[in-house]
Amino acid sequence: MKLLHIDASPRTVRSITRRLSSGFVKSLRLKNGDLRVVHRDVGHHPPPFISDAWAGAAFAQAERNDPAMKGLLHQSDELAQEVLNCDALLIASPMHNFTISASLKAWIDHIVRADLTFKITEQGPVPLVHGKKALVVTSRGGYVAGTAYDFQEPYLRTILGFIGITDITFVHAEGVNSSDEEREKAITTASAQLLEIAKKW
Numbered sequence: 001m002k003l004l005h006i007d008a009s010p011r012t013v014r015s016i017t018r019r020l021s022s023g024f025v026k027s028l029r030l031k032n033g034d035l036r037v038v039h040r041d042v043g044h045h046p047p048p049f050i051s052d053a054w055a056g057a058a059f060a061q062a063e064r065n066d067p068a069m070k071g072l073l074h075q076s077d078e079l080a081q082e083v084l085n086c087d088a089l090l091i092a093s094p095m096h097n098f099t100i101s102a103s104l105k106a107w108i109d110h111i112v113r114a115d116l117t118f119k120i121t122e123q124g125p126v127p128l129v130h131g132k133k134a135l136v137v138t139s140r141g142g143y144v145a146g147t148a149y150d151f152q153e154p155y156l157r158t159i160l161g162f163i164g165i166t167d168i169t170f171v172h173a174e175g176v177n178s179s180d181e182e183r184e185k186a187i188t189t190a191s192a193q194l195l196e197i198a199k200k201w
């Protein structure tokens with residue numbers, strides 16, 4: 001199995017999503033001796049925000065073979081190919097201001113690419129990514145299901161679905177900033193859920 005593992009927290013040792021996602025990879029490794037992991041740490045090494053020139057190149061048609069445009073899209077091509085080449089996607093996503101982190105959004109802007117991961121037809125947009133499953137591990141400080149806004153899970157389901165990834169499982173560690181006890185409880189519950197998922201993957 002080829003796993004693309006995306007970490008999107010700016011934090012390091014205190015990051016709960018990093019702790020949970022690395023635990024999941026360890027569990028998966030025990031089960032799959034031939035597991036191959038591509039790790040993209042967009043939290044610590046975010047891809048650049050897209051620019052005017054980048055958008056021009058990404059949506060150009062015939063001129064896309066222009067060397068300058070190829071150069072502009074080089075990193076985006078690499079990131080999108082990683083999505084196309086994997087069997088499964090693991091995204092560790094901290095909730096920031098009711099949604100995903102800016103670094104994860106920057107990565108999404110690079111991988112949602114016309115004629116690479118989706119295409120526009122006369123009938124509308126059509127996904128070009130097929131046969132992948134995804135696991136999204138989130139951590140949320142104050143949010144507990146139903147108590148505040150969640151633009152994280154609905155957004156990720158929508159944008160991953162837009163390129164063709166619809167088999168998505170979410171595991172949330174919620175209320176992690178309420179107290180030490182609540183944090184440990186949330187981590188323990190999420191870890192147990194991840195262990196069960198690793199057994200089935």
Ligand SMILES: Cc1cc2nc3c(=O)[nH]c(=O)nc-3n(C[C@H](O)[C@H](O)[C@H](O)COP(=O)(O)O)c2cc1C
Pocket residue numbers: 009010011014015016017018093094095096097098099139140141142143144176177
């Ligand atoms: C800039 C920022 C914004 C945040 N916004 C929210 C929020 O809207 N809702 C929430 O429940 N927690 C929020 N939090 C708390 C984080 O979701 C929480 O600390 C979580 O554990 C982050 O994941 P990490 O531990 O992997 O970094 C925010 C944290 C930061 C740093």
